[in-house]
Amino acid sequence: MGGSPSKPAETPELDQPWRNFDWGEKDKLKEHLEYFQLKSQSLTHIKILVAGQIGAGKSSFINSVVSAFQGKIISVAQTDASDSAISHSFTQTLKAYRIRRADADLPFEICDIMGLEPHTLLGIQPDDVVKTIHGHVKEGYKFTENPIGHKNESYKETPSLSDQAFCLVYVVDANTIQFSSNDNILIEKLRLIRKRISDEGIPQVVVLTKVDELCPLVKKDLQKVFYSKKIREAVRMCNSKIGVPMNLIFPVKNYHEETQTNDVADVLILNAFQQIVCTANERLSHGFSHCSD
Ligand SMILES: Nc1nc2c(ncn2[C@@H]2O[C@H](COP(=O)(O)OP(=O)(O)O)[C@@H](O)[C@H]2O)c(=O)[nH]1
Ligand SMILES: [Mg+2]
Structure with missing residues (x-):
C-alpha cells in the first residue's frame, strides 16, 4: 500500500532443493541392501537401535522399512494411534525386528527401545539407553523409571558383538521439534546419551517423521520434501538442538494409513535406511568392542 510495490506473498517452496535426491533409485537401493556385506565376518546381522518419544513414529518407521522391502504394507511393529501425548501406558519393552525380503532375513536387526520422554522421570532414562546400545539389556526387558541394575536377570554382564548396537537412530516427529515446551528435558536427555556414546564413536542419525503433517505442500506431493522451507527449517532445528549433522538427518513419511506401497515413499x-546401515557398517569396520560402562 501507500504506493510502495506490494511484496509477493511468502511462498512455502524453494526455487532450488535444499538437498539433491535421486527419486529413481529405488531398485538400486533395494539391490544394494539385499546384497549388503557386513564389514565383519563374525556377525550374521548388525544391530541398530531406534529411540524416541512415544508417538514419534518408531513402530511406523520399522513397518515402513519392511513394507518397502516386501512391496506391500506389512505391520510387524504395533503402532499406537491413541493420543500419544497423554498415553504413557504402552508397555516399554525392548523389542527386536529382523528385516526380511520375501524369502530370507537380511543382515539387519532393528531394536525399538520405545518411549524416551520429555519429562525428567517419565520413560526410559539415558543410562538405560546407553546400556542397551552396549548390549547389556536382553530383548523383552520392560523398562521402568529405575535404571536396570547388574543384578537384574535381563542384564547381560558380558555382551557379545552381536548384542551391541552400531548406530543409534533418533526418531523425531517433525511437528514437535519446533514447538514443544517440554523440549529442553528431552534435548537434555539426548545430549546426555550423545555425550556418552559420541566419545566411543557410535554414530547417531535422526529420522524426521510426519513431514506430510508439517507441510501441506509435502502432504500433496511427497517429492516436494526437499523444496519445502518448513522441512528445511525442521531439519536445521534438529541439527542445532540435537547436534546431529545435517547430512545424517533424514525426513520421511511413514506408511501409516495406506493400503499399498508406492515408489516415492x-x-x-x-534411502534413509541405507544411510543408517552404511553408517553402522562403517562403525563396525573399526572393530568396535565396548568394554566399560
Ligand atoms: N501423518 C503421518 N502419521 C504418522 C507418520 N508416522 C507415524 N504416524 C502416526 O503417528 C502415530 C504414532 O506412530 P507410532 O509408529 O505408533 O509411534 P511410536 O510410539 O514412536 O512407535 C500413529 O497414529 C501413526 O499412524 C507419518 O510419517 N505421517
Ligand atoms: Mg511404537
Whole structure:
C-alpha cells in the first residue's frame, strides 16, 4: 500500500532443493541392501537401535522399512494411534525386528527401545539407553523409571558383538521439534546419551517423521520434501538442538494409513535406511568392542 510495490506473498517452496535426491533409485537401493556385506565376518546381522518419544513414529518407521522391502504394507511393529501425548501406558519393552525380503532375513536387526520422554522421570532414562546400545539389556526387558541394575536377570554382564548396537537412530516427529515446551528435558536427555556414546564413536542419525503433517505442500506431493522451507527449517532445528549433522538427518513419511506401497515413499524410506546401515557398517569396520560402562 501507500504506493510502495506490494511484496509477493511468502511462498512455502524453494526455487532450488535444499538437498539433491535421486527419486529413481529405488531398485538400486533395494539391490544394494539385499546384497549388503557386513564389514565383519563374525556377525550374521548388525544391530541398530531406534529411540524416541512415544508417538514419534518408531513402530511406523520399522513397518515402513519392511513394507518397502516386501512391496506391500506389512505391520510387524504395533503402532499406537491413541493420543500419544497423554498415553504413557504402552508397555516399554525392548523389542527386536529382523528385516526380511520375501524369502530370507537380511543382515539387519532393528531394536525399538520405545518411549524416551520429555519429562525428567517419565520413560526410559539415558543410562538405560546407553546400556542397551552396549548390549547389556536382553530383548523383552520392560523398562521402568529405575535404571536396570547388574543384578537384574535381563542384564547381560558380558555382551557379545552381536548384542551391541552400531548406530543409534533418533526418531523425531517433525511437528514437535519446533514447538514443544517440554523440549529442553528431552534435548537434555539426548545430549546426555550423545555425550556418552559420541566419545566411543557410535554414530547417531535422526529420522524426521510426519513431514506430510508439517507441510501441506509435502502432504500433496511427497517429492516436494526437499523444496519445502518448513522441512528445511525442521531439519536445521534438529541439527542445532540435537547436534546431529545435517547430512545424517533424514525426513520421511511413514506408511501409516495406506493400503499399498508406492515408489516415492519407498525410495525416501529405503534411502534413509541405507544411510543408517552404511553408517553402522562403517562403525563396525573399526572393530568396535565396548568394554566399560
Ligand atoms: N501423518 C503421518 N502419521 C504418522 C507418520 N508416522 C507415524 N504416524 C502416526 O503417528 C502415530 C504414532 O506412530 P507410532 O509408529 O505408533 O509411534 P511410536 O510410539 O514412536 O512407535 C500413529 O497414529 C501413526 O499412524 C507419518 O510419517 N505421517
Ligand atoms: Mg511404537
